[in-house]
Amino acid sequence: MIYVSPSVLACDFAKLGKEVSEIEKGGADMAHLDVMDGMFVTNMSFGFPVIESLRKVSDIVFDVHLMIAAPERYVERFAAAGADIITFHYEAASDSAALLKKIRSLGKRAAISVKPGTPIDVVYPLLPLCDMVLVMTVEPGYGGQALIPECLDKVKALRAEIERQGLSVDIQVDGGINEKNAKDAIAAGANVLVAGSAVFRAEDKAAAIRALKEA
Numbered sequence: 107m108i109y110v111s112p113s114v115l116a117c118d119f120a121k122l123g124k125e126v127s128e129i130e131k132g133g134a135d136m137a138h139l140d141v142m143d144g145m146f147v148t149n150m151s152f153g154f155p156v157i158e159s160l161r162k163v164s165d166i167v168f169d170v171h172l173m174i175a176a177p178e179r180y181v182e183r184f185a186a187a188g189a190d191i192i193t194f195h196y197e198a199a200s201d202s203a204a205l206l207k208k209i210r211s212l213g214k215r216a217a218i219s220v221k222p223g224t225p226i227d228v229v230y231p232l233l234p235l236c237d238m239v240l241v242m243t244v245e246p247g248y249g250g251q252a253l254i255p256e257c258l259d260k261v262k263a264l265r266a267e268i269e270r271q272g273l274s275v276d277i278q279v280d281g282g283i284n285e286k287n288a289k290d291a292i293a294a295g296a297n298v299l300v301a302g303s304a305v306f307r308a309e310d311k312a313a314a315i316r317a318l319k320e321a
Contacts, residue, residue, distance in 0.1 A: 244281030265295025
């Protein structure tokens with residue numbers, strides 16, 4: 107099954123609650139919440155207060171992507187703020203295995219992400235601890251970038267390794283995903299699509315979500 111997780115980074119923040127409500131009604135499976143600290147990536151976005159506020163007005167799955175340095179400092183607070191899935195970067199964590207276990211101990215789904223330049227095989231030993239792996243298809247930090255096609259080779263290799271280990275782990279792709287290239291990502295083995303502009307800039311958000319699922 108294909109899941110769509112629109113990235114709120116591309117929404118109108120003056121109408122954040124309304125925009126999230128629209129994608130929920132439009133068939134989105136999750137809301138992708140990009141947390142950026144200006145250190146691990148050069149951009150900054152939002153943190154606990156925004157997620158806590160959104161949680162009060164939405165029941166959609168909160169897919170929280172931590173693009174922050176030393177994520178182990180904050181997973182408990184993001185869990186308490188309303189995250190359902192917590193994704194951190196392999197490149198930012200001091201002990202990825204321990205952090206994945208910690209997230210699961212909090213009753214949340216645990217996920218790890220890799221940047222385009224990081225070899226995908228670094229996550230192979232961690233797969234039994236993962237509910238999802240996020241393969242970045244652009245350099246993290248800014249929306250509106252074009253997908254790097256070579257990153258889909260990493261998705262293929264990851265899907266093959268998951269199957270080799272006999273595991274059930276979702277593969278998420280994030281960066282430049284739209285109706286035109288979603289089929290390539292799905293063919294490579296991805297089953298969770300993060301899309302920002304392709305959904306929030308569309309005249310009909312429900313139709314955009316449906317097009318991604320049917321790609």
